[in-house]
Amino acid sequence: MSARALSFGAVAEAYERFRPGYPRELFDQVTTYAGRPVRTALEIGAGTGKATRLFAGQGVAVTATEPDAAMLAELRKAVPANVRTVRAAFEDLRAGETYGLVYAAAALHWTRPEGRWSRVAALLEPDGVFASFGGPVQLADPAVEESVRVARAPFLESDEVSSPDGTAPEEEMQWPGTELLLSPLFSDVRQHVIKRRMTLGAADYVGHLSTVSAYLQLPRPRQLEAYEAIARVLPGTVEIAADITVHLARRRSGQ
Known part of the structure; x- marks a missing residue:
């Protein structure tokens, strides 16, 4: 895995504090799509367990995999007893046990593209479901967003992660x-968006930025300078858009 993918462990406590969790609506979308009870799940890159708690809290026996020890330690503090944890990168998982659901919460883009879909398929039961979901936290007010962009510019041109396959943001899929859609291993590919709006205090918004990988790649003094520059242009509270884009697919029978 890249250094950027493994940068979150240094801020595991902040990640747990400042990253938003996932709503029950997400679980309902996944299980409605599955069309049957989801009893077992494998989570790719579980982080501090934001999505783990959602699925395990609904009775799913989740195996949460995560390569970073600090993130996994944070996860273990708050997950239910029916969660099994494994310290491993997705690429190091070996086929054997299969699951009704394999999912990734804001983590799939950190996995290597070579063999990604064959590995997912090998971990799924026949007709099992794959789900990937996440999305950026963005400032809802264009004027505030522009002020932050200008303040950030001396440090970073952008703090977002670009699409792994170059798909433009305005594309429908x-x-x-x-x-x-191109993989012969999956069928019935769907995309849904769960709209979310939140209000954060300025300090909490900067706290969220402190868990974003683009900032974590900067030398620590530069990180602090960037956070201070952004904090100076923020109002007391900010409205954010934290929409969740959900992708669902089903393993083809016989694959």
Whole structure:
């Protein structure tokens, strides 16, 4: 895995504090799509367990995999007893046990593209479901967003992660749906968007930025300078758009 993908462990506690969790609506979308009870799930890149708690809290026996020890330690503090944890990168998982659901919460883009879909398929039961979901936290007010962009510019041109396959943001189908549509291993590819709006205090918004990988790649003094520059242009509270884009697909029978 890249250094950027493994940068979150240094801020595991902040990640747990400042990253938003996932709503029950997400679980309902996945299980409605599955069309049957989801009893077992494998989570790719579980982080501090934001999505783990959602699925495990609904009775799913989740195996949460995560390569970073600090993130996994944070996850273990708050997950239910029915969660099994494995310290491993997705690429190091070996086929054997299969699951009714394999999912990734804001983590799939950190996995290597070579063999990605064959590995996912090998971990799924026949007709099992794959789900990927996540999305950026963005400032809802264009004027505030522009002020932050200007303040950030001396440090970073952008703090977002570009689409792994180059799909433009205005395209109707986004990654990884674009790749799933081309894979012979999956069928019934769908994309949904769960709209979310939140209000954060300025300090909490900067706290969120402190968990974003683009900033974590900067030398620590530069990180602090960037956070201070952004904090100076923020109002006391900010409205954010934290929409969740959900991609769903089903493993083809016989594959």
